[in-house]
Amino acid sequence: MGGSQKVPDTQESQTVFAVAGLGAPVEIRIDRWGVPHLYASSRQDLFLAQGFNAARDRLFQIDLWRRRGLGLLSEVFGERYLEHDRAARLFLYRGAMDDEWRSYGPDVEPAARAFTAGVNAFVELCRRQRELLPREFELLGYEPSLWEPSDVARIRSHGLHYNLGEEVSRALTLRDFGPQVEELRRVREPSPHRLRLPEGLDLSVIPDDVLRVYRLATVAPWAAPSAGSPPPSRAGLDGSNNWVLDASRTATGRPMLANDPHRALTLPSLRYLVHLTAPGLDVVGGGEPALPGVSIGHNGRIAFGLTIFPIDQEDLYVYRTDPEDPTRYRYGDGWESMVRVTEQVPVRGGNDAEAELWFTRHGPVIRRLPERNAAFAVRAAWLEPGMAPYLGSMNYMGAESAEDFTEAMRAWGSPGENQVYAATDGTVGWMPAGRVPVRPGWDGTLPVPGDGRYEWAGRHEPGTLPSARGPQDGWIATANQMNLPPGYPNAERTVTYDWYAPYRYRRIAETLESRHDWTVEDCVGLQSDYVSLPARSIQPLLSGLTSDDPRVAQALEMLRDWDARLSADSSAAALFEIWFRRHLRPALLRSALRQLLPADRAEEALVRILPAEDAAADARVDLGLLLAPGDRLGPDPAREVRRIILDSLAGAFAEAESLLGGDPGSWQWGTLHHSLLRHPLAELLRERTGSEPEWASVGPAPRGGSGDTVGAAAYTSAFRQSGGATFRLVVDVGSWDESMAMNSPGQSGDPRSGHYRDLFDAWAADSAFPLLYSRPTVEEHTERIVTLRPAPEGP
Incomplete structure (x- = not known):
């Protein structure tokens, strides 16, 4: 197991910076794997140094994070990003900042101020x-921005949000094909659980593109298809x-904790x-x-790690609008006016643009359809x-103990998380947390009319979620699977009906046990x-x-004798993945659909219900059709x-030959399945400068796994x-x-640093490096040592 070879940074091994606002010097010791260890004499200085160091290693990344979240991409990249900026602004936190800071307790605002x-x-x-x-910055011709403390709290669209996409997918499938086809989708x-169409909901009024603005806001624009269509939902890609x-x-006779969050692969x-x-x-x-702080790790007393607990925290509201004034919507016995907010969006190379934002009592308006007297808000x-x-x-x-930790988690808001924890006194436990809306008499699985019949009635108290401590079997695991215990009243206290497939969890469970x-x-x-x-x-x-x-006989022999x-x-493995995802799955669904629909409609429905190619997908429907x-x-x-x-095996074998050659003995899954990391603005860099820097890509490297394995590795149609x-x-x-620990491709986001890509090969080989903690081991x-000293006060 080991780490990568030491790669010296391009700067001096000892560096001193004068930093305004520090009360005393802060020492930053950067270890051979690029992990900075910050030693400060006060929390104020510590979080100020954390912000300085984050910018030292990741300035372009965090500047881009801020611009995308605040709707300021057009200011530096031009008018093509105006739609994205308008969408992002719709989903900013727009309440009072006093309420916002107060919600976290007394320590968060001072930390955010110091960090920024x-x-x-x-x-x-x-x-x-x-x-x-x-x-x-030099290549793209603009300067990094200064931050406001509120930036770290107002930006919400970078979070993990899912349920809205499922609501709409269900609604559109019901609209076009009926409930039996929806049962084949997810x-x-x-x-x-029986779907109940909310009273008063007209499915026919919901347009196919109702989530375009929502997706523009919540998925990075550089993840969009080149054709210019809005990016797809990322549901199924993010797990843990x-x-x-x-x-x-x-x-060892000591507790252990493991955590590996799954997200899109990015550079950095x-x-x-x-x-x-x-x-x-x-x-x-x-x-x-x-962001200030640490969300996954340990503090010398307790270790903590999270996975998504997919609470349904979103609803799409469908309004009937006034034929005489499409900015008014039916609410109760009368009409209520939308709120209009107008903002100026700076545009590089042009005049400022006006962004017109509309809101209802429920939230941002993402689509208006005056020709159908309809509007939609989130x-x-x-x-x-x-x-x-x-x-x-x-x-x-x-937190100093398991009790401190679980008490702090009671205030957790978003996203919904499964937190597992392990303390030095031997205590281990699981605590899911997150704000769960109360929906009296309805369950959030479908869009609802916005006329007042389907309101939230506050939130469920944190103590109503299940939890566990001191497990009888000696272990607890979560992998986004449905883990509500038997007897949990989900109908009355609905968490969600959209859980991830159980296969990662089941494999972890059988192995731990x-x-x-x-x-x-x-x-x-x-x-x-x-x-x-699924293969097994x-x-x-x-x-x-x-x-x-x-060829089919050979395929059968290969798969029967395989260890899965x-x-x-x-x-x-190469043959199975080609077969299962590209041949077997569509053949099963097509056969089932043809029992329900005419052949031409079955093909149309197949396109609708096939899982997104680059998502982790969900094999439960496929295996259900095969096994029962x-x-x-x-x-x-x-x-x-x-x-x-x-x-389907005949077709899969032929495709494998076309992709990998005629000798099955030479096929390898990693020849197809690979990791290639791309800088988010690689294409823009090429467009602006005429060439793409060498550091804009890292890889490729062969990879094992799939979206169904513990070592999660979802992949695109190009593998x-x-x-x-x-x-x-x-x-x-x-x-x-x-x-x-591991953090590929490297700790730094600066291509000039030796820690920009130094961990990629070790990660691709499924290795890890020591996460140091004690001062002697860090030393x-x-x-490299970076020392931050208080800057002398100016005149």
Whole structure:
């Protein structure tokens, strides 16, 4: 297991900066893996130094984060981004900042002020010392901006938001094809769950593009298809694994915690590892570089790690508008006026543009359809005070005990999270948290009329969510699966009906349960486990099947004798993934749809219900049709299953030959499945400068896994990995220096740094490096020291 070779930074090994606002010097020790360890004499100085250091390593990334979130892309990139800027502004927090800061408690606003002051100090330094400015600013011809403390709280559209897309997908499928087709699109849990069309909802009025503005706001514009259509929903791409083991399950007799969040693969990484030390606080782990604090890690007393707990925090409201005035909508017995907000959007190379924003009592208006006397708005819990994504981690990262930690989590807002924790006293536990709206008499699975019949009635109290501590089996794991315990009254206290597929969790569970001698290295290995439970479930169906087609016979032999591991060097893995996703799945769904619809309508419906190619997808519908088809595949389902398997294998084998050559013995999954990281503005850099810098790409590297494996690796139609865990953490509770981490491609976002891509190869090889904690160990592995000193006061 080990780390990458030491790569010296391009700057001096010792650097001193004078920083305005510091009360005393702060020492930053950067270890050989690029992790900064910050030592300050006060929390004020610590968070100011965190902001300065985040800008030192990630200035272009966090500047872009701020511009995208505030709707200021057009100011530097031109009018093509006006739609994105208008959309982002619709989804800013627009309440009183006093209410916002108060929602987090007394410590968050001072930390945000210090953090943004630190960012600004580095921006000002770059303006004086141009050599410190990241290359992107020079190539694209603009300057980094100064921050306001409110920026870290007002920006909400970078969070993880899902349910609105599911509501609309359900509504459009019901509108066009009916409830039986919707049952083939997605599984709902807890089951059984019958869809109930809200009284007064006219499905026909909902346009196909109703979520265009919402998606422009919540998905980065550089993730959009080149054709200019709005980016797709990212549902299914973002997930996570985590688990805790108590002392009875480990070789050391100490608890362990593991966490590997799954997000889109980016350059630089979404997360940033940092160690923050000041009187009363000594925390190390990962957070988002634009925010103060740490959200995943440990503080020397308790370790903590999160996965998505997919609370339904969104609703689409459908309004009947006044034929005489489309800015008025029916509410109760009368008409209510929308609120109009007009803002000026600066545009590079042109005049400022006017952004006209409309709001109802429920939230931002994302679509108006005056020709149908209709309008549509989003109500989102994450637009309420105290709901800035991950900012609430400031309240728990200093917890001194399991009780402190769980009490702090009661105030957590967004996104919904499964938090697992492990303390030095041996306590391990699970606590889901997040704001759960109360929907009296309705469940949030479909859009609802906005006329007052479907209002939220506050929120469920935090104590109403289930939790666990001291598990009898000695372990707890979550992987976004439906983990409400038996008897939980979801009909009365609905969390959601849109959970992730259970396969990652089931594989983690069977593996954790199999032994009592877990080590840190073993947990790192499990984070990259590539066993496909869908593949293992399908293999028994291949037993006894024969074919006169030699290619199909060979395919059957390859898959029957395979260990169901999607290893990068596996030929059977390559065949299975080509077969399952590109041939078997559509064949099964097509057969089921033809029992319900005429052939031409079945093909139209197939396009609607096939999972997005680059999402993690969900094999539950496919496996249900294969293993328990009932009458969904016609009067002789066993015969139909055999036909589908054999016919689709023929097509898959032929495609594998065209992609990988005629010798199946030479096929490898990693030849197709790969990671290639791209700078978000690579294309714009090429457009502006005539060429693309070498550092705008990292990779490619062969990869194992899929969206169904613990080592999550969702991929596009071109087999390029689109999602997964570039950040991983395993904590040895109580022997902190034995902990391991990964943050690919590197800690720095500055292409001139030796830590820009130094971890990519180790990550691609499923390795990890030591996450250091004790001062002597940090000093032993220090590569560079950055000292921040108070700047002399000006005249």
